Amino acid sequence: MKLLSVQDVNVFYGSIHAIKDVSLDVEKGEIVTLIGANGAGKSTTMGAISGLLPKKSGKILFKDIDITAKPAEDITPLGIALSPEGRGIFPGLTVEDNLRLGAYLKKDKEYIKRQYERVYTMFPRLKERYKQVSGTLSGGEQQMLAVGRAIMSEPELLMLDEPSMGLAPNLVDFIFEIIVDINKQGTSILLVEQNANMALKIADRGYVLTTGSIVMEGSGKELLENPEIRKAYLGE
Protein backbone atom coordinates (compact mmCIF):
# COMPACT_ATOMS: atom_id res chain seq x y z
CA MET A 1 0.00 0.00 0.00
CA LYS A 2 1.18 3.48 -0.83
CA LEU A 3 1.70 5.36 2.41
CA LEU A 4 2.93 8.58 0.85
CA SER A 5 2.48 9.73 -2.71
CA VAL A 6 4.03 12.97 -3.93
CA GLN A 7 2.79 13.91 -7.40
CA ASP A 8 4.35 16.59 -9.63
CA VAL A 9 5.01 19.01 -6.81
CA ASN A 10 6.49 22.46 -7.48
CA VAL A 11 7.78 24.81 -4.80
CA PHE A 12 9.02 28.36 -5.25
CA TYR A 13 10.90 30.73 -2.96
CA GLY A 14 9.81 34.02 -4.48
CA SER A 15 11.00 33.64 -8.05
CA ILE A 16 13.39 30.75 -7.29
CA HIS A 17 11.92 27.50 -8.61
CA ALA A 18 13.33 25.17 -5.94
CA ILE A 19 11.70 21.84 -6.84
CA LYS A 20 10.26 21.00 -10.23
CA ASP A 21 7.54 18.38 -10.79
CA VAL A 22 8.88 16.18 -8.04
CA SER A 23 7.12 12.83 -7.72
CA LEU A 24 7.99 10.10 -5.26
CA ASP A 25 6.32 7.33 -3.25
CA VAL A 26 6.90 5.63 0.04
CA GLU A 27 5.28 2.22 0.52
CA LYS A 28 4.33 0.97 3.94
CA GLY A 29 7.34 -0.51 5.71
CA GLU A 30 9.96 0.91 3.34
CA ILE A 31 13.09 2.95 3.84
CA VAL A 32 13.25 5.37 0.93
CA THR A 33 16.14 7.74 0.51
CA LEU A 34 16.40 11.01 -1.34
CA ILE A 35 19.96 11.86 -2.28
CA GLY A 36 21.45 14.83 -4.08
CA ALA A 37 24.09 17.51 -3.85
CA ASN A 38 23.86 20.55 -1.61
CA GLY A 39 21.11 22.85 -2.89
CA ALA A 40 19.40 20.16 -4.96
CA GLY A 41 16.07 20.67 -3.20
CA LYS A 42 16.05 17.81 -0.67
CA SER A 43 15.06 19.92 2.33
CA THR A 44 12.54 21.79 0.23
CA THR A 45 10.91 18.47 -0.64
CA MET A 46 10.76 17.54 3.04
CA GLY A 47 9.35 20.96 3.92
CA ALA A 48 6.70 20.58 1.22
CA ILE A 49 5.58 17.17 2.49
CA SER A 50 5.53 18.15 6.15
CA GLY A 51 3.41 21.23 5.41
CA LEU A 52 5.98 23.88 6.27
CA LEU A 53 6.17 25.15 2.69
CA PRO A 54 3.31 26.05 0.36
CA LYS A 55 3.07 24.15 -2.92
CA LYS A 56 2.56 26.05 -6.17
CA SER A 57 1.15 22.97 -7.88
CA GLY A 58 1.01 19.21 -7.55
CA LYS A 59 -0.55 16.91 -5.04
CA ILE A 60 0.52 15.05 -1.90
CA LEU A 61 -1.44 12.11 -0.50
CA PHE A 62 -0.79 10.44 2.84
CA LYS A 63 -2.80 7.29 3.52
CA ASP A 64 -4.96 8.47 0.60
CA ILE A 65 -5.75 11.72 2.42
CA ASP A 66 -5.00 14.85 0.40
CA ILE A 67 -2.58 16.83 2.56
CA THR A 68 -1.39 19.22 -0.16
CA ALA A 69 -2.94 22.31 1.37
CA LYS A 70 -2.72 21.31 5.02
CA PRO A 71 -0.39 23.22 7.36
CA ALA A 72 2.27 21.30 9.33
CA GLU A 73 0.29 21.34 12.58
CA ASP A 74 -2.57 19.48 10.87
CA ILE A 75 -0.30 16.96 9.15
CA THR A 76 1.60 15.85 12.26
CA PRO A 77 -1.49 14.31 13.91
CA LEU A 78 -2.06 12.17 10.80
CA GLY A 79 1.17 10.31 11.54
CA ILE A 80 4.06 12.10 9.84
CA ALA A 81 7.03 13.31 11.87
CA LEU A 82 9.96 15.31 10.54
CA SER A 83 13.35 15.58 12.14
CA PRO A 84 14.39 18.75 10.32
CA GLU A 85 17.72 19.78 8.91
CA GLY A 86 19.76 21.39 11.67
CA ARG A 87 17.80 19.33 14.22
CA GLY A 88 15.37 22.04 15.30
CA ILE A 89 15.52 21.15 18.98
CA PHE A 90 14.22 23.54 21.62
CA PRO A 91 17.60 24.60 23.02
CA GLY A 92 16.37 26.20 26.24
CA LEU A 93 14.24 23.21 27.24
CA THR A 94 15.37 20.03 28.94
CA VAL A 95 15.85 16.77 27.07
CA GLU A 96 12.69 15.39 28.62
CA ASP A 97 10.61 18.47 27.71
CA ASN A 98 11.84 18.16 24.13
CA LEU A 99 10.74 14.53 24.07
CA ARG A 100 7.40 15.38 25.68
CA LEU A 101 6.80 17.89 22.88
CA GLY A 102 7.40 15.13 20.34
CA ALA A 103 4.18 13.58 21.60
CA TYR A 104 2.53 16.90 22.45
CA LEU A 105 -0.83 15.84 21.05
CA LYS A 106 -0.96 12.67 23.15
CA LYS A 107 -2.46 13.08 26.61
CA ASP A 108 -2.26 9.53 28.00
CA LYS A 109 0.39 9.54 30.77
CA GLU A 110 1.04 5.80 30.54
CA TYR A 111 1.57 6.08 26.81
CA ILE A 112 4.06 8.93 27.27
CA LYS A 113 5.93 6.90 29.88
CA ARG A 114 6.21 3.93 27.51
CA GLN A 115 7.51 6.21 24.77
CA TYR A 116 10.15 7.74 27.06
CA GLU A 117 11.29 4.21 27.85
CA ARG A 118 11.40 3.27 24.18
CA VAL A 119 13.50 6.33 23.30
CA TYR A 120 15.76 5.89 26.33
CA THR A 121 16.38 2.25 25.43
CA MET A 122 17.49 3.35 21.98
CA PHE A 123 19.50 6.30 23.26
CA PRO A 124 20.80 5.60 26.78
CA ARG A 125 22.77 8.86 26.55
CA LEU A 126 19.52 10.81 26.55
CA LYS A 127 18.35 9.01 29.66
CA GLU A 128 21.52 10.03 31.50
CA ARG A 129 20.86 13.62 30.51
CA TYR A 130 17.10 13.85 30.73
CA LYS A 131 17.14 16.91 33.01
CA GLN A 132 19.87 18.71 31.05
CA VAL A 133 19.06 21.81 29.01
CA SER A 134 19.29 20.48 25.47
CA GLY A 135 21.23 23.42 24.03
CA THR A 136 24.19 22.25 26.10
CA LEU A 137 24.23 18.75 24.57
CA SER A 138 26.94 17.76 22.09
CA GLY A 139 26.07 17.70 18.40
CA GLY A 140 25.65 13.93 18.40
CA GLU A 141 23.40 14.01 21.44
CA GLN A 142 21.30 16.75 19.89
CA GLN A 143 20.87 14.58 16.81
CA MET A 144 19.77 11.67 18.99
CA LEU A 145 17.31 14.01 20.67
CA ALA A 146 15.93 15.17 17.32
CA VAL A 147 15.36 11.58 16.21
CA GLY A 148 14.04 10.53 19.61
CA ARG A 149 11.62 13.43 19.65
CA ALA A 150 10.38 12.55 16.17
CA ILE A 151 9.52 8.98 17.14
CA MET A 152 7.82 9.88 20.45
CA SER A 153 4.41 9.89 18.80
CA GLU A 154 5.06 6.62 16.93
CA PRO A 155 4.57 8.17 13.49
CA GLU A 156 3.73 5.94 10.55
CA LEU A 157 6.14 7.94 8.41
CA LEU A 158 9.37 9.25 9.85
CA MET A 159 11.18 11.83 7.74
CA LEU A 160 14.82 12.47 8.55
CA ASP A 161 16.68 15.39 6.97
CA GLU A 162 20.43 14.71 7.08
CA PRO A 163 20.58 12.96 10.43
CA SER A 164 24.29 12.22 10.01
CA MET A 165 25.34 15.79 9.29
CA GLY A 166 28.31 16.94 11.34
CA LEU A 167 28.67 13.69 13.29
CA ALA A 168 31.83 11.73 14.04
CA PRO A 169 32.11 8.51 11.97
CA ASN A 170 31.26 6.14 14.83
CA LEU A 171 28.15 8.19 15.60
CA VAL A 172 27.15 8.12 11.93
CA ASP A 173 27.21 4.32 12.07
CA PHE A 174 25.17 4.39 15.26
CA ILE A 175 22.52 6.69 13.79
CA PHE A 176 22.18 4.49 10.69
CA GLU A 177 21.78 1.40 12.89
CA ILE A 178 19.06 3.21 14.80
CA ILE A 179 17.27 4.12 11.57
CA VAL A 180 17.19 0.46 10.54
CA ASP A 181 16.01 -0.47 14.01
CA ILE A 182 13.16 2.06 13.95
CA ASN A 183 12.15 0.75 10.53
CA LYS A 184 12.12 -2.83 11.85
CA GLN A 185 9.73 -1.70 14.58
CA GLY A 186 7.27 -0.87 11.79
CA THR A 187 7.90 2.77 10.92
CA SER A 188 8.26 3.71 7.25
CA ILE A 189 11.13 6.10 6.62
CA LEU A 190 11.95 8.84 4.15
CA LEU A 191 15.62 9.66 4.56
CA VAL A 192 17.44 12.63 3.10
CA GLU A 193 21.20 12.25 3.07
CA GLN A 194 24.36 13.64 1.57
CA ASN A 195 26.05 10.49 2.77
CA ALA A 196 24.68 8.63 -0.26
CA ASN A 197 26.73 5.52 0.29
CA MET A 198 25.35 4.77 3.74
CA ALA A 199 21.85 5.84 2.82
CA LEU A 200 21.62 3.65 -0.28
CA LYS A 201 22.97 0.66 1.68
CA ILE A 202 20.07 0.67 4.12
CA ALA A 203 17.38 1.89 1.71
CA ASP A 204 14.86 -0.26 -0.13
CA ARG A 205 14.61 2.40 -2.81
CA GLY A 206 16.14 5.74 -3.63
CA TYR A 207 15.58 8.87 -5.68
CA VAL A 208 18.26 11.18 -7.02
CA LEU A 209 17.53 14.89 -7.03
CA THR A 210 19.54 17.29 -9.21
CA THR A 211 18.79 21.03 -9.25
CA GLY A 212 15.18 20.51 -8.22
CA SER A 213 14.31 17.57 -10.46
CA ILE A 214 14.27 13.84 -9.86
CA VAL A 215 16.67 12.43 -12.44
CA MET A 216 16.89 8.81 -11.38
CA GLU A 217 15.17 6.26 -9.19
CA GLY A 218 15.69 2.63 -8.35
CA SER A 219 16.34 0.13 -5.62
CA GLY A 220 19.09 0.97 -3.17
CA LYS A 221 21.27 -1.73 -4.68
CA GLU A 222 20.74 -0.57 -8.28
CA LEU A 223 21.62 3.02 -7.46
CA LEU A 224 24.60 1.96 -5.42
CA GLU A 225 25.98 0.02 -8.39
CA ASN A 226 25.14 2.66 -10.99
CA PRO A 227 28.43 4.09 -12.38
CA GLU A 228 26.99 7.59 -12.82
CA ILE A 229 25.86 7.67 -9.20
CA ARG A 230 29.18 6.31 -8.03
CA LYS A 231 30.90 9.11 -9.91
CA ALA A 232 28.61 11.95 -8.87
CA TYR A 233 27.77 11.07 -5.28
CA LEU A 234 30.16 8.44 -4.04
CA GLY A 235 33.31 10.26 -5.03
CA GLU A 236 34.66 7.74 -7.52
Add this chain to the structure above:
Amino acid sequence: MNSTFLLYIVDGVVLGLIYALVACGYSLIFSILRIVNFAHGSIYAFGALMTLFFINQGINPWLSVLITLILTGMLEMLMDKVCIEPLRKRNSPGVSTLIATEGYSYVVMNMLIILFGSGRNHFETFYDLGFTINIGSLPISSTKLVLLAISGGLMLLMTYIINKTHVGLAIRAVQQNTTSARLMGIKVNRIVLGTFFLAGATAAVSGALVAGYYQICYPTMGMVMGNKTLATALLGGLGAMHGGLLGGIIIGVLECIVAGTLGATYRDAVSFVVLIVILIFMPSGLFGKKDITKV
Protein backbone atom coordinates in the same frame (compact mmCIF):
# COMPACT_ATOMS: atom_id res chain seq x y z
CA MET B 1 18.43 52.26 58.95
CA ASN B 2 15.74 54.66 60.09
CA SER B 3 12.09 53.82 59.76
CA THR B 4 11.34 56.35 57.01
CA PHE B 5 13.86 54.64 54.85
CA LEU B 6 12.35 51.24 55.64
CA LEU B 7 8.99 52.62 54.64
CA TYR B 8 10.39 53.62 51.26
CA ILE B 9 11.60 50.09 50.80
CA VAL B 10 8.26 48.52 51.73
CA ASP B 11 6.36 50.92 49.47
CA GLY B 12 8.92 50.36 46.77
CA VAL B 13 8.51 46.59 46.89
CA VAL B 14 4.71 46.89 46.77
CA LEU B 15 4.97 49.18 43.76
CA GLY B 16 7.70 47.03 42.25
CA LEU B 17 5.54 43.93 42.24
CA ILE B 18 2.83 45.76 40.36
CA TYR B 19 5.40 47.00 37.85
CA ALA B 20 6.64 43.45 37.49
CA LEU B 21 3.13 42.18 36.90
CA VAL B 22 2.50 44.70 34.13
CA ALA B 23 5.99 44.04 32.75
CA CYS B 24 5.07 40.34 32.46
CA GLY B 25 2.76 41.28 29.62
CA TYR B 26 5.59 42.86 27.65
CA SER B 27 7.87 39.91 28.30
CA LEU B 28 5.32 37.26 27.39
CA ILE B 29 4.54 38.81 24.03
CA PHE B 30 8.13 39.71 23.31
CA SER B 31 9.36 36.21 24.02
CA ILE B 32 6.87 34.71 21.57
CA LEU B 33 6.77 37.26 18.75
CA ARG B 34 9.90 39.35 19.32
CA ILE B 35 7.82 42.52 19.28
CA VAL B 36 7.16 45.22 21.86
CA ASN B 37 3.47 45.80 22.37
CA PHE B 38 3.05 49.56 22.65
CA ALA B 39 -0.66 49.22 23.34
CA HIS B 40 0.02 47.64 26.71
CA GLY B 41 -0.31 50.91 28.66
CA SER B 42 -3.66 51.80 27.12
CA ILE B 43 -4.90 48.31 27.73
CA TYR B 44 -3.91 48.67 31.36
CA ALA B 45 -5.96 51.90 31.51
CA PHE B 46 -8.86 50.06 29.88
CA GLY B 47 -8.68 47.54 32.73
CA ALA B 48 -8.90 50.25 35.36
CA LEU B 49 -11.75 52.21 33.75
CA MET B 50 -13.84 49.17 32.87
CA THR B 51 -13.56 47.89 36.42
CA LEU B 52 -14.78 51.27 37.64
CA PHE B 53 -17.60 51.14 35.12
CA PHE B 54 -18.84 47.79 36.42
CA ILE B 55 -18.46 48.87 40.05
CA ASN B 56 -20.56 51.95 39.26
CA GLN B 57 -23.27 49.61 37.92
CA GLY B 58 -23.49 48.20 41.41
CA ILE B 59 -21.57 45.03 40.69
CA ASN B 60 -19.30 43.61 43.39
CA PRO B 61 -15.77 45.05 42.90
CA TRP B 62 -14.04 41.65 42.71
CA LEU B 63 -16.60 40.39 40.24
CA SER B 64 -16.05 43.62 38.30
CA VAL B 65 -12.32 42.88 38.17
CA LEU B 66 -13.05 39.36 36.96
CA ILE B 67 -15.37 40.49 34.17
CA THR B 68 -12.90 43.19 33.16
CA LEU B 69 -10.03 40.74 33.17
CA ILE B 70 -11.83 38.60 30.60
CA LEU B 71 -12.85 41.61 28.49
CA THR B 72 -9.34 43.02 28.54
CA GLY B 73 -7.84 39.69 27.58
CA MET B 74 -10.23 39.66 24.63
CA LEU B 75 -9.24 43.21 23.71
CA GLU B 76 -5.62 42.05 23.43
CA MET B 77 -6.65 39.02 21.41
CA LEU B 78 -8.57 41.32 19.09
CA MET B 79 -5.42 43.39 18.61
CA ASP B 80 -3.55 40.27 17.53
CA LYS B 81 -6.30 39.25 15.14
CA VAL B 82 -6.86 42.63 13.49
CA CYS B 83 -3.44 44.21 13.41
CA ILE B 84 -0.63 41.83 14.29
CA GLU B 85 -1.49 38.47 12.74
CA PRO B 86 -2.10 39.97 9.28
CA LEU B 87 1.36 41.58 9.39
CA ARG B 88 2.91 38.36 10.68
CA LYS B 89 1.40 36.43 7.78
CA ARG B 90 2.96 38.84 5.31
CA ASN B 91 6.33 38.74 7.05
CA SER B 92 6.24 42.49 7.57
CA PRO B 93 9.26 44.07 9.21
CA GLY B 94 9.10 44.40 13.00
CA VAL B 95 8.76 48.18 12.86
CA SER B 96 5.38 47.88 11.09
CA THR B 97 4.07 45.76 13.93
CA LEU B 98 5.41 48.25 16.41
CA ILE B 99 3.53 51.10 14.73
CA ALA B 100 0.43 48.91 14.50
CA THR B 101 0.43 48.37 18.27
CA GLU B 102 1.04 52.08 18.79
CA GLY B 103 -1.98 52.75 16.58
CA TYR B 104 -4.10 50.28 18.53
CA SER B 105 -3.00 52.05 21.68
CA TYR B 106 -4.47 55.37 20.46
CA VAL B 107 -7.67 53.67 19.32
CA VAL B 108 -8.16 52.17 22.77
CA MET B 109 -7.27 55.41 24.53
CA ASN B 110 -9.61 57.48 22.39
CA MET B 111 -12.38 54.98 22.88
CA LEU B 112 -11.88 55.35 26.64
CA ILE B 113 -12.03 59.14 26.32
CA ILE B 114 -15.28 58.89 24.36
CA LEU B 115 -16.80 56.51 26.92
CA PHE B 116 -15.52 58.05 30.14
CA GLY B 117 -14.33 61.57 29.27
CA SER B 118 -10.73 62.67 29.51
CA GLY B 119 -10.95 63.79 33.13
CA ARG B 120 -9.89 62.03 36.29
CA ASN B 121 -12.34 59.67 37.95
CA HIS B 122 -12.45 58.87 41.62
CA PHE B 123 -11.88 55.16 42.25
CA GLU B 124 -12.75 54.02 45.76
CA THR B 125 -10.20 51.61 47.23
CA PHE B 126 -12.05 48.31 47.14
CA TYR B 127 -9.54 46.21 49.01
CA ASP B 128 -9.02 48.16 52.20
CA LEU B 129 -9.63 45.54 54.87
CA GLY B 130 -9.38 48.21 57.52
CA PHE B 131 -6.43 46.95 59.53
CA THR B 132 -2.77 47.79 59.79
CA ILE B 133 -0.05 45.49 60.97
CA ASN B 134 3.08 46.73 62.63
CA ILE B 135 6.44 45.22 61.87
CA GLY B 136 8.60 46.76 64.55
CA SER B 137 7.75 50.41 64.34
CA LEU B 138 6.71 50.08 60.71
CA PRO B 139 2.99 50.21 59.97
CA ILE B 140 1.83 48.31 56.88
CA SER B 141 -1.74 48.87 55.77
CA SER B 142 -4.03 46.10 54.61
CA THR B 143 -4.22 47.71 51.16
CA LYS B 144 -0.52 47.24 50.68
CA LEU B 145 -0.74 43.66 51.89
CA VAL B 146 -3.58 42.85 49.50
CA LEU B 147 -1.71 44.51 46.65
CA LEU B 148 1.38 42.47 47.47
CA ALA B 149 -0.58 39.24 47.79
CA ILE B 150 -2.49 39.62 44.55
CA SER B 151 0.38 40.79 42.37
CA GLY B 152 2.74 38.24 43.91
CA GLY B 153 0.11 35.51 43.60
CA LEU B 154 -0.57 36.32 39.97
CA MET B 155 3.13 36.29 39.15
CA LEU B 156 3.38 32.87 40.77
CA LEU B 157 0.34 31.68 38.86
CA MET B 158 1.83 32.85 35.56
CA THR B 159 5.12 31.17 36.38
CA TYR B 160 3.23 27.99 37.19
CA ILE B 161 1.22 28.09 33.97
CA ILE B 162 4.31 28.61 31.87
CA ASN B 163 6.61 26.15 33.59
CA LYS B 164 4.33 23.39 34.82
CA THR B 165 1.35 22.99 32.51
CA HIS B 166 0.88 21.37 29.12
CA VAL B 167 -0.13 24.69 27.52
CA GLY B 168 2.88 26.31 29.19
CA LEU B 169 5.14 23.75 27.54
CA ALA B 170 3.67 24.73 24.18
CA ILE B 171 4.20 28.41 24.99
CA ARG B 172 7.86 27.72 25.78
CA ALA B 173 8.23 25.67 22.62
CA VAL B 174 6.82 28.48 20.47
CA GLN B 175 9.16 30.94 22.22
CA GLN B 176 12.15 28.81 21.28
CA ASN B 177 11.39 27.66 17.77
CA THR B 178 8.11 28.35 16.00
CA THR B 179 8.80 25.99 13.09
CA SER B 180 9.62 23.07 15.34
CA ALA B 181 6.59 23.85 17.48
CA ARG B 182 4.40 23.50 14.39
CA LEU B 183 6.05 20.18 13.59
CA MET B 184 5.00 18.99 17.05
CA GLY B 185 1.40 19.70 16.07
CA ILE B 186 1.11 22.90 18.13
CA LYS B 187 -1.28 25.46 16.68
CA VAL B 188 0.97 28.49 16.98
CA ASN B 189 -1.71 31.11 16.35
CA ARG B 190 -3.74 29.77 19.26
CA ILE B 191 -0.74 29.89 21.55
CA VAL B 192 -0.09 33.47 20.48
CA LEU B 193 -3.72 34.37 21.16
CA GLY B 194 -3.57 32.73 24.57
CA THR B 195 -0.46 34.70 25.37
CA PHE B 196 -2.15 37.95 24.41
CA PHE B 197 -5.04 36.98 26.66
CA LEU B 198 -2.70 36.45 29.61
CA ALA B 199 -0.98 39.77 28.91
CA GLY B 200 -4.32 41.59 28.80
CA ALA B 201 -5.69 39.86 31.86
CA THR B 202 -2.70 40.72 34.04
CA ALA B 203 -2.72 44.31 32.76
CA ALA B 204 -6.40 44.59 33.69
CA VAL B 205 -5.89 43.37 37.23
CA SER B 206 -2.90 45.67 37.66
CA GLY B 207 -4.90 48.62 36.34
CA ALA B 208 -7.75 48.01 38.77
CA LEU B 209 -5.39 47.49 41.71
CA VAL B 210 -3.33 50.61 41.02
CA ALA B 211 -6.42 52.73 40.41
CA GLY B 212 -7.79 51.54 43.74
CA TYR B 213 -4.48 52.19 45.49
CA TYR B 214 -4.20 55.79 44.30
CA GLN B 215 -8.00 56.20 44.18
CA ILE B 216 -7.90 57.64 40.72
CA CYS B 217 -8.13 56.55 37.10
CA TYR B 218 -8.21 58.24 33.68
CA PRO B 219 -7.78 57.21 30.02
CA THR B 220 -4.16 58.35 29.74
CA MET B 221 -3.08 56.69 33.00
CA GLY B 222 -1.35 53.97 31.00
CA MET B 223 1.15 56.22 29.29
CA VAL B 224 3.60 56.64 32.14
CA MET B 225 2.84 53.17 33.48
CA GLY B 226 3.36 51.63 30.06
CA ASN B 227 6.74 53.25 29.61
CA LYS B 228 7.86 52.59 33.14
CA THR B 229 6.98 48.91 33.02
CA LEU B 230 8.61 48.57 29.62
CA ALA B 231 11.70 49.93 31.37
CA THR B 232 11.12 47.33 34.09
CA ALA B 233 10.94 44.53 31.54
CA LEU B 234 14.04 45.78 29.72
CA LEU B 235 15.89 46.13 32.97
CA GLY B 236 15.19 42.53 33.88
CA GLY B 237 15.89 41.35 30.35
CA LEU B 238 12.89 41.22 28.02
CA GLY B 239 11.42 37.76 28.03
CA ALA B 240 12.77 36.84 31.47
CA MET B 241 9.95 36.99 34.01
CA HIS B 242 12.05 36.61 37.14
CA GLY B 243 14.20 39.42 35.72
CA GLY B 244 11.09 41.60 35.52
CA LEU B 245 10.44 40.96 39.20
CA LEU B 246 13.90 42.16 40.19
CA GLY B 247 13.65 45.06 37.70
CA GLY B 248 10.30 46.06 39.20
CA ILE B 249 11.59 46.02 42.74
CA ILE B 250 14.71 48.02 41.85
CA ILE B 251 12.67 50.68 40.08
CA GLY B 252 9.92 50.71 42.70
CA VAL B 253 12.30 51.12 45.62
CA LEU B 254 14.45 53.78 43.94
CA GLU B 255 11.33 55.64 42.93
CA CYS B 256 10.02 55.73 46.49
CA ILE B 257 13.38 56.84 47.84
CA VAL B 258 13.68 59.64 45.27
CA ALA B 259 10.06 60.70 45.75
CA GLY B 260 10.56 60.79 49.52
CA THR B 261 13.87 62.62 49.53
CA LEU B 262 14.03 64.78 46.40
CA GLY B 263 10.29 65.18 45.86
CA ALA B 264 7.58 63.47 43.83
CA THR B 265 8.33 65.53 40.72
CA TYR B 266 11.36 63.38 39.99
CA ARG B 267 9.84 59.96 40.56
CA ASP B 268 8.98 59.17 36.96
CA ALA B 269 12.41 60.07 35.66
CA VAL B 270 14.15 57.65 38.02
CA SER B 271 13.17 54.48 36.24
CA PHE B 272 14.54 55.72 32.95
CA VAL B 273 17.80 56.95 34.42
CA VAL B 274 18.27 53.56 36.07
CA LEU B 275 17.37 51.80 32.84
CA ILE B 276 19.86 53.73 30.77
CA VAL B 277 22.66 53.28 33.28
CA ILE B 278 22.10 49.54 33.61
CA LEU B 279 21.73 48.97 29.88
CA ILE B 280 25.05 50.68 29.25
CA PHE B 281 26.76 48.09 31.41
CA MET B 282 24.46 45.13 30.73
CA PRO B 283 22.99 45.57 27.25
CA SER B 284 20.61 42.64 27.51
CA GLY B 285 19.35 43.51 30.97
CA LEU B 286 19.88 41.75 34.26
CA PHE B 287 18.68 38.33 33.14
CA GLY B 288 18.37 38.76 29.39
CA LYS B 289 19.67 36.27 26.88
CA LYS B 290 22.81 37.49 25.18
CA ASP B 291 21.50 36.50 21.81
CA ILE B 292 18.07 37.95 21.36
CA THR B 293 17.49 36.85 17.78
CA LYS B 294 15.14 33.97 17.22
CA VAL B 295 16.52 30.56 16.35
